[in-house]
Amino acid sequence: MEEKNYEGLKLENQLCFPLYAASREIIKRYRPFLDELELTYTQYITMMVFWQEKTINVKDLGRKLFLDSGTITPVLKHLEAKNYITRSRSHEDERVVIAEITSEGEALKEKAASVPPKIACCIKLSPDEAITLYSLLYKLLSDGCE
Amino acid sequence: MEEKNYEGLKLENQLCFPLYAASREIIKRYRPFLDELELTYTQYITMMVFWQEKTINVKDLGRKLFLDSGTITPVLKHLEAKNYITRSRSHEDERVVIAEITSEGEALKEKAASVPPKIACCIKLSPDEAITLYSLLYKLLSDGCE
DNA sequence: TATAATTTAATTGTACTCAATTTAAAATAA
DNA sequence: TTATTTTAAATTGAGTACAATTAAATTATA
Numbered sequence A, B: 001m002e003e004k005n006y007e008g009l010k011l012e013n014q015l016c017f018p019l020y021a022a023s024r025e026i027i028k029r030y031r032p033f034l035d036e037l038e039l040t041y042t043q044y045i046t047m048m049v050f051w052q053e054k055t056i057n058v059k060d061l062g063r064k065l066f067l068d069s070g071t072i073t074p075v076l077k078h079l080e081a082k083n084y085i086t087r088s089r090s091h092e093d094e095r096v097v098i099a100e101i102t103s104e105g106e107a108l109k110e111k112a113a114s115v116p117p118k119i120a121c122c123i124k125l126s127p128d129e130a131i132t133l134y135s136l137l138y139k140l141l142s143d144g145c146e
Numbered sequence C: 001t002a003t004a005a006t007t008t009a010a011t012t013g014t015a016c017t018c019a020a021t022t023t024a025a026a027a028t029a030a
Numbered sequence D: 001t002t003a004t005t006t007t008a009a010a011t012t013g014a015g016t017a018c019a020a021t022t023a024a025a026t027t028a029t030a
Helices: A016-037 A041-053 A058-065 A069-081 A103-112 A115-122 A127-142 B016-037 B041-053 B058-065 B069-081 B103-112 B115-122 B127-142
Strands: A055-057 A085-089 A097-101 B055-057 B085-089 B097-101
Touching: A016 A041, A016 A103, A016 A115, A016 B016, A016 B041, A016 B127, A041 A055, A041 A058, A041 A069, A041 A097, A041 A103, A041 B016, A055 A058, A058 A069, A058 A097, A069 A085, A069 A097, A127 B016, A127 B127, B016 B041, B016 B103, B016 B115, B041 B055, B041 B058, B041 B069, B041 B097, B041 B103, B055 B058, B058 B069, B058 B097, B069 B085, B069 B097
Parallel strands: none
Antiparallel strands: A055 A097, A085 A097, B055 B097, B085 B097
C-alpha cells in the first residue's frame, strides 16, 4: 500500500500562495497614493498604457494587461466617466473599439508621476533583488502551461 | 523649470504589475485541476489551512491567508454549504467564530494531493529559481510600509 | 460598578476577475 | 454570391477583494 505524500498541500510549500498574497499586499500599499488620484490599481495601470500609447483598442489593451474584455470594458467605462479617455468604434472594422486618452487624462500624468517614487520607499528590496524578482516574474508570465 | 521624470510610470518599469499579472496567470493554470475538485483557488488555499489545522477561527485564518472577514466569511459559507467545514461560535468568547473541518473535508485531501505535482509541471522555473522567488515574495510580505 | 474603548465577525457597497454566452461584424469557404 | 466560420466587445453570473460600517461581546478604566 502506497503512503500518500501531502507535503505539497502545505501552505508553506506553495509558490503561488505568496505570489497571490504579495500581489494583493503591494497593491494595498498603493491605495493611499492612488486615493489622491481617485483611481483603483486596475484603473492606474490602464492609464499607464494610455500615457504611453495615447490610443489603443480593447484587444491590444487586454494583451498588455493580461485581462479580457469582461474586465476591461467596465474599467474603460469608469475612465470614460471620469473623462480621462474616450471610446469609439473603428471605422475600418466596426467590431473594434478604440479608446483614446483625453487632455484631462494627459494632465493626470503630472499628479501620477509622484506615485512610483513613493511606492519605491514601501518596497524594501535591494536593486539587485528587485531585478531578480522582476525577471523571475516575467519568466513565469512568458512560458505558459505547455 | 524642472523637467519631470515619467520613467516610473511606464508599465515595463513596474515591479507590482508583473507580480499582479503573474499571480492571476498562475491561478488560471490551477483552474482545470481545481475544477475537478469543484473548488475556487481561494477555497483551495482555505482548505489547505484546514488540512493542517483541523480547527481555526476567522481572525487566525485571515492572518494566515492575508484576507479579512469580508472575504473569508463568504468563502467559509461556501465551504460549509459543500459540507467540508462547520462553523460555530466559541463558548469562551461569543465574538469568535470557530471553523472545523469535517470528515468530507478530510476526504477531499486525498483528491487534492494530485494538484501540486500537476501544477509543478506548469511552472517552468528551476528549483533554484523557485527558491529565490519564494524567498523574495516572503520578503515582500514580511516588511510592510514603515 | 458603570461607562468607554476595543475586539471579532458579519454586513454593505463598489469594483474587479473571469468563464461562458451573446451579438454584430468581418473574413473565409463552398 | 451565399453560407460558414472566425473575431471583437459586451454581457451575464458567480466569486472574490476590500474599505467602511454595524452589532455584539469583552476588556479596560474612571
